[in-house]
Amino acid sequence: MNLTHRELEALYDIVQKGLNDSSRALSSMTTGGIQLQEPHLQFLSLGVVPNVAGGPEQVVIGVYLGIEGDLHGHLMFLFTPQSGLRVVEMLMEMPPGSVTDLDDMATSALAELGNICGSSFLNALSDRTGLTITPTTPVVVVDMAGAILQSVVTELYLNGDEVLVVETGFNGEIPGHYLLMPDQTSMARLVAALEEIE
Amino acid sequence: MSVETIAVGLGELKGGSRPEQVLVCYGLGSCIGLALYDAIAHVGVMVHVVLPDSSLSRGQLLQPGKFGDTAVPAAIAEAVKLGAVRSRLVARIAGGARMLNVVGAGSKLDIGSRNCEAVKAHLAEHGIRLAADDAGGTYGRTLQLFVGTGRLLVSTVGRGEREL
Numbered sequence: 001m002n003l004t005h006r007e008l009e010a011l012y013d014i015v016q017k018g019l020n021d022s023s024r025a026l027s028s029m030t031t032g033g034i035q036l037q038e039p040h041l042q043f044l045s046l047g048v049v050p051n052v053a054g055g056p057e058q059v060v061i062g063v064y065l066g067i068e069g070d071l072h073g074h075l076m077f078l079f080t081p082q083s084g085l086r087v088v089e090m091l092m093e094m095p096p097g098s099v100t101d102l103d104d105m106a107t108s109a110l111a112e113l114g115n116i117c118g119s120s121f122l123n124a125l126s127d128r129t130g131l132t133i134t135p136t137t138p139v140v141v142v143d144m145a146g147a148i149l150q151s152v153v154t155e156l157y158l159n160g161d162e163v164l165v166v167e168t169g170f171n172g173e174i175p176g177h178y179l180l181m182p183d184q185t186s187m188a189r190l191v192a193a194l195e196e197i198e
Numbered sequence: 199m200s201v202e203t204i205a206v207g208l209g210e211l212k213g214g215s216r217p218e219q220v221l222v223c224y225g226l227g228s229c230i231g232l233a234l235y236d237a238i239a240h241v242g243v244m245v246h247v248v249l250p251d252s253s254l255s256r257g258q259l260l261q262p263g264k265f266g267d268t269a270v271p272a273a274i275a276e277a278v279k280l281g282a283v284r285s286r287l288v289a290r291i292a293g294g295a296r297m298l299n300v301v302g303a304g305s306k307l308d309i310g311s312r313n314c315e316a317v318k319a320h321l322a323e324h325g326i327r328l329a330a331d332d333a334g335g336t337y338g339r340t341l342q343l344f345v346g347t348g349r350l351l352v353s354t355v356g357r358g359e360r361e362l
Binding site: 046047050055056057059064139141142143144145146147148149150151152153154155157 | 207209226228229248249264295296297298338339340355356
């Protein structure tokens with residue numbers, strides 16, 4: 001994907017704003033205040049995407065949402081099992097160490113996290129570009145990172161070889177990956193919308 | 199004997215003829231791990247197939263291992279190049295899962311099952327016997343082929359290990 005410096009900056013701005021909105025939404029849900037770190041944007045070749053979260057065999061908790069509407073693509077949060085449980089504790093305002101496994105309650109807390117972050121992020125994107133973008137219902141899955149990411153990447157493989165990957169973390173102490181992967185057509189549409197803003 | 203692990207990434211094809219080699223597809227989701235083995239020559243080939251058919255590709259075909267239709271003949275050729283005899287080659291496959299339960303089973307978007315069907319069809323077309331398969335479901339698999347013995351190990355998260 002060839003972006004001009006300005007397009008890349010506009011893209012970075014939108015992503016930053018989206019994450020700020022997600023942060024705010026999460027904070028208002030919890031009294032503790034959850035913050036998302038400065039995003040790191042990268043264009044990665046599809047072959048290496050399954051390696052982003054500590055290698056393809058690393059067991060992770062994934063929260064997945066599809067992107068629908070004018071843009072198509074995928075949103076995915078990835079945590080190590082330990083970090084995922086810490087995020088649940090933060091969301092539920094429970095003391096550290098009190099959530100020990102991913103039961104129904106923990107699963108729905110993570111799905112809710114996906115909902116909140118996903119919709120606030122996509123709303124920010126939508127506000128700035130005028131595009132209609134909505135997330136699908138979140139799915140929470142625990143398995144090998146490679147297997148989870150592969151399923152997403154495979155569909156993207158049909159159209160191109162590179163995806164935009166946005167990485168961030170939660171409150172500095174909890175590492176997590178937040179991946180935004182629009183398909184190739186959607187990237188072009190997004191860039192066109194960015195050009196109009198400028 | 200020290201083990202030499204060879205990772206087979208997305209769309210890659212790797213072969214081995216030395217007993218210490220282990221060919222591994224880590225974290226197979228909707229992809230298929232295809233293992234070909236000649237038990238007399240002790241030659242093994244592993245392919246990490248991503249998509250059912252190369253007609254789905256709009257780009258140039260750089261990696262034959264990426265697609266079911268091109269992966270099968272390329273794997274056979276690689277095995278023969280390493281000293282296997284074509285008629286002795288036996289195939290085993292694993293993977294083809296539906297990881298994110300958002301797509302209905304059997305739907306056009308269920309790439310896992312399409313991958314599986316495609317690889318099976320192309321094996322049959324090329325006259326390679328499929329000895330075992332462990333495909334489908336909603337969980338990931340890691341596949342290890344021990345070149346020295348032909349042992350093929352499937353490991354999962356929370357569902358144990360099994361030999362194919």
